[in-house]
Amino acid sequence: SCDTSMASQLSELNRYPFLTNSDAHSLGKIAREYTKIKMDHASFAEFKLALEEKDGRAVTGNYGLAPRLGKYYHTTCEKCGVRPHAPDQEECHVCGHTRMTKGVSERL
Ligand SMILES: [Zn+2]
Incomplete structure (x- = not known):
């Protein structure tokens, strides 16, 4: 229920790259959220370089459901x-x- 523009409002997160991923407990929603990463090839070493934004590697985009459509965007009653x-x-x-x-919107 968040995106890069919302999360970047928290200054303490500015030193970290953002990653967007779908969770694995809703099979039909896998890959609804995803991160685009520029790497030379798929490996953990390349992934590390991308997270550190070194040697031309980087996280280039986060994609997914519009935050306002997320289940946890607004405060709601836990029961109903x-x-x-x-x-x-x-x-x-x-x-x-x-x-x-x-x-999430109220937390921000
Ligand atoms: Zn209620």
């Missing part, structure tokens, strides 16, 4: 998935559950 009326709302106005999953 409804968005709270206010960011600091402690109880779900629909089901009364008291735990919210804080969304």
Whole structure:
């Protein structure tokens, strides 16, 4: 539920290259997110050079689902998935559950 422009708002991450990958527990969504990397050939040594942006190797792009379409973009009730009326709302106005999953946009 994040992209490079969102993640780069966190200055402490500026020294790291961003990688985008789909997770493996949703088989139908594998490769929905991916990273384009410039390397001479596929190897761990080349991958290391790309992460360090050395010798012309680099991460050249991150691709995937638009963050706003992600399941965890906004804060939602852990039980019913409804968005709270206010960011600091402690109880779900629909089901009364008291735990919210804080969304990526609110964390940023
Ligand atoms: Zn709820």
